[in-house]
Amino acid sequence: MDSASTNPPFHKAFKTLMEKTQREREGFDETELVEIEECELPVIDLSPLFEENDDEVAREECKSEIARASKEWGFFHVVKHGISSEVLNGLRIEQEKVFKLPFDVKKNNNDFNFFAGSYRWGSPTATNIKQFSWSEAFHIPLADIMGSTTSTTTGPNNTLTYRIEQFAWDAYNLAQTLADILAEKIGEQNSKFFRENCLPTTCYLRMNRYPPFPMASPSQVHGLIPHTDSCFLTILLLQDQVRGLQLVKDGKWIAVKPNPHALTINIGDLFQAWSNGVYKSVEHRVVTNPEFERFSTAYFFCPFNETVIENCSKQPSVYRRFSYQEYRQQVRDDVQKFGTKIGLPNFLLHNTWCRTSG
Ligand SMILES: C=C1C[C@]23C[C@@]1(O)CC[C@H]2[C@@]12CC[C@H](O)[C@@](C)(C(=O)O1)[C@H]2[C@@H]3C(=O)O
């Protein structure tokens, strides 16, 4: 049984979907039982970017490593990234506290006005077990909180809003730095695109909690179903060492080895489109753990809804131009219709992609 107060009614939803899945003979795919290899992501030390010295060689090497990892992996770890452990731990503590609130409070969230409508759990649109996520999340538009707490000297600094805002300023600066480097490395020198289109208020923060999955075959049940992120890039904060994140590399799922000193960076759909496919928005997922609860925080670096995303290179375009608003609407429509996101393949100019699963 779910502990009535905190956990959403996962078991009930899971049982209903399992029954439906079995009826439709779309159950677990036996081929998914293969052992998944664990790998270390490329680790990039960002200190040359922030140090006030003339080591131009180290700075250029660091920038090249960022671009290389974004092309070859779409994912990498960064260390010496400039975000203090006080900021990271402060957020973690407050995040845990809010997830411990009773389910009804989280669901109705009348107590926190910036939370209104941001709470999700499971997958309301799932039609089979493969589309079900054994997790809960707050998906928060930062427009609702940036400037609301840290700019005032009054009020306690141990609130979740304060901690989110503090982290979000630092994450924003890091994301801008990385985006400018990635732009420069594909020939967009001194591009103002990201400064003009992505503001601290256009970004989103998602706090995830994955309760243990206390049944057989946890690896076949997703904590978060396979997806790519609908943003330019994501900064992932994985503070506990509970494994679970997996990504596709060279056509195979691999498990990411946790790195306690690192932030995880991944390229999102918008960067893949803007770079005309040079930087890779890679499919990733979270698998459940039978014993341990897991938390993560994702900072999504996003533009205005009106921002138009188009190929910045001189090469023939792979995707048609689209506004961010249009992209988000398409994701919402697809989730509604198919129970899962399709994403960039919908925007291919020469549509050779076809739906094989769902
Ligand atoms: C059911 C879903 C919601 C989601 C798209 C998905 O098919 C699977 C993952 C979800 C996710 C996670 C990252 C981002 O928060 C998000 C916007 C995305 O692109 O994939 C969300 C989607 C969502 O909440 O609409």
Ligand SMILES: O=C(O)CCC(=O)C(=O)O
């Ligand atoms: O929890 C994780 O490791 C990944 C979370 C994630 O992919 C997301 O929130 O988009």
Ligand SMILES: [Fe+2]
């Ligand atoms: Fe993600």
